[in-house]
Amino acid sequence: MAQLDFHTFFRRLEKATSIKSQQDLATALGVNRSAITQAKRRDAVPSKWILALSRQFGLNPDWLEFGKGMPQRAKADAAATASPAHATHSEHEQVASIPAIATVPKVYARLCAGGGSFDVEAAVVEEHIFRQDWLARKGKPGSMVLMDVFGNSMEPEIREGDMVLVDQSQKDIFAGSIYAVGLEETVMVKRLERKMGEVVLHSDNPDYSPIQVRGDELESFRVIGRIVWISREYR
DSSP: OOOOOHHHHHHHHHHHSSOOSHHHHHHHHTOOHHHHHHHHHHTOOOHHHHHHHHHHHTBOHHHHHHOOSOSBHHHHHHHHHHOGGGOSOOGGGGGGGSOOEEEEEEESOOEESSSOOOOOOOOEEEEEEEEHHHHHHHSOGGGEEEEEEESSTTTTTSOTTOEEEEETTOOSOOTTOEEEEEETTEEEEEEEEEETTEEEEEOSSTTSOOEEEEGGGGGGEEEEEEEEEEEOOOO
């Protein structure tokens, strides 16, 4: 069976839902706009998107994916009930029990937890799946990205090779929280403390001294986002 192309998928959503733009679609799925752009470029639609949108908007998954039946699931179920020949327990009737999911892009911007500089290149290398309600409890799903960490300045809390979830919508500094920050061309993971006329970057590893950002340096300092989750692969 032919794979659903992005154009057909989007036209069906426009017809049956309030989604009228790619940004609307990204918001509904809880993903970054870049994920939509990539799907359009590949002219392919992840099956998890079909299930998530069917659940969210009460759509008939068969219609959304294959154009079969009626757009709304309630109407499709009613039609099936009226016809004994089709009165079977469809797997799509279980969609309502499937938690909504969201994809978070992992970007090629390894976060420095040491002292070296890094050439930041915000290119999406892969996507990871999370429960949307879990992400929503952490922050704003559409603003989240995953990044790798290297260096040992934040050990033992964050180790080299860990992957962190960064919510780019959380830029306000709360003392003691861990953030991804940029200073000139360096991207780092640090605990932040705001003082009069300066921002102090603290490492958990006592071998690293605090970094004081003040004066003209503040112009090249930026908070990328707060670290809301850490993933570690045991070796």
